[in-house]
Amino acid sequence: MTGITFIVLLWLFCTCMLAMLLYSAVLWSVPYVVSDRALGGIRKRAGANVLIHRSPNTADNCRIPMAIADAIVSICVFDVAKCPLKIRATVPHGLYWSISCYARNTENFFVLNDVQASDRAGDELTLVLQKAAHGYRPGNGEILIDAPSNTGIVLIRMVVSDPTDVNVFTQLSRIQRRAYAETVEATQDVTNEFAKFRVDVDTPYDELHVRICHSIEDIEQMMRRDYKLSATIDPSLQGTTIELPGDYRIVFDLL
Amino acid sequence: MSYWLAAVSSILIASVVALLLTAWQAWRMASARHDQGFRNGPWMTRFSYGSREMSLCERAFVAIAGLWALQSSEVVYFTAFRDSDGRRLDFRNNYRIEGHDPEARWWVITVYKNFHFIPNERNRYSYSKTNIVRQDDDTWTINLSTQPRDENWIPLGKKRGLVAISLRLYNPRQVVYENPVSLALPRIIREPTNGQSA
Numbered sequence: 001m002t003g004i005t006f007i008v009l010l011w012l013f014c015t016c017m018l019a020m021l022l023y024s025a026v027l028w029s030v031p032y033v034v035s036d037r038a039l040g041g042i043r044k045r046a047g048a049n050v051l052i053h054r055s056p057n058t059a060d061n062c063r064i065p066m067a068i069a070d071a072i073v074s075i076c077v078f079d080v081a082k083c084p085l086k087i088r089a090t091v092p093h094g095l096y097w098s099i100s101c102y103a104r105n106t107e108n109f110f111v112l113n114d115v116q117a118s119d120r121a122g123d124e125l126t127l128v129l130q131k132a133a134h135g136y137r138p139g140n141g142e143i144l145i146d147a148p149s150n151t152g153i154v155l156i157r158m159v160v161s162d163p164t165d166v167n168v169f170t171q172l173s174r175i176q177r178r179a180y181a182e183t184v185e186a187t188q189d190v191t192n193e194f195a196k197f198r199v200d201v202d203t204p205y206d207e208l209h210v211r212i213c214h215s216i217e218d219i220e221q222m223m224r225r226d227y228k229l230s231a232t233i234d235p236s237l238q239g240t241t242i243e244l245p246g247d248y249r250i251v252f253d254l255l
Numbered sequence: 256m257s258y259w260l261a262a263v264s265s266i267l268i269a270s271v272v273a274l275l276l277t278a279w280q281a282w283r284m285a286s287a288r289h290d291q292g293f294r295n296g297p298w299m300t301r302f303s304y305g306s307r308e309m310s311l312c313e314r315a316f317v318a319i320a321g322l323w324a325l326q327s328s329e330v331v332y333f334t335a336f337r338d339s340d341g342r343r344l345d346f347r348n349n350y351r352i353e354g355h356d357p358e359a360r361w362w363v364i365t366v367y368k369n370f371h372f373i374p375n376e377r378n379r380y381s382y383s384k385t386n387i388v389r390q391d392d393d394t395w396t397i398n399l400s401t402q403p404r405d406e407n408w409i410p411l412g413k414k415r416g417l418v419a420i421s422l423r424l425y426n427p428r429q430v431v432y433e434n435p436v437s438l439a440l441p442r443i444i445r446e447p448t449n450g451q452s453a
Contacts, residue, residue, distance in 0.1 A: 015269050065370035153323065
């Protein structure tokens, strides 16, 4: 083999290797790009570490490809970079229900269905998502999961026997809406900062659970923006229930 | 200088080749020509969906066409882009999906166009174990068409697009994992265009 032939072959080989490397890099990046885009959209609307409860998916309200139409889904974009996240949910009986966690690269790293959850935790499930470095010590009955990435998503799916039947959905949504998420830092570092609250908002609730995260001003603004309410939140109302005009009731609680 | 030229040309050509490969793969996925693992009549499935074991291609495909799929230990996803005679599904045809309850705790059949729900006034996109109307022998038939049908009807809509049927088996029985290729799955039958049953 002459020197030039060798060089040409070497060049061809390196070019092929580089092409495969670039192609692999593009394929590798696709799940991250798709996931970041989806998570970013949800995070922009609802924030991170907040569990939002969706109505059944329809052609009008669902942009996720090949979504399921026969389940109601609760979604939480998690961000456990700074502290663990605790998710509490009521486990229904007699129908398929599951809680699943996905890493940023869309890997389904954890799933627990209703049968498994009942065996492990009974009717009320508490899941704690953390990065291993947090070293959270789970309480009695809490299930501790190490997340492979700082961000990702938690989905709680509950099948609906007939998604076109509003009565069925209404009944199941009561169970669905008992689930919520809270950062562990909020529950473990409770000081006299009782002025810090956050309202989880989505479609109208019978109750709004208030959790510690932002300032009262943020709450007031959020309420005025989203629900056109005019309640004034007084810090001295901590621990009490306020009845508001309309369908809403706010419970203030330190968690 | 010649080394620089060689390096730059190598990078440029490699980039073009990578781009072409990516475009080809994207076209295969969009037109459902990619390899989807086990085949059972018109149904295809892989047990690696959602898991760490997915290949780069599988992971990219699932991210685009089935974001946040559950692991196969929980749900097995079968997908069909063709009828039982191997013809590509077309919204202009009428179809019957005939079968009995698959081996799973719960199942649902959903129809998509371009990987999304097909808009219709009834918001009907699927039928499941718990809402399908059965015949006396426990078998059932799902009708796919643009024109309304009396029972178990999923509208196909009037716009063009890639039609796909998804069969999800939740908590499937062991036989599904052992024999995915020979399992008894629903048949997808295209009706003659004059509307008479085959």
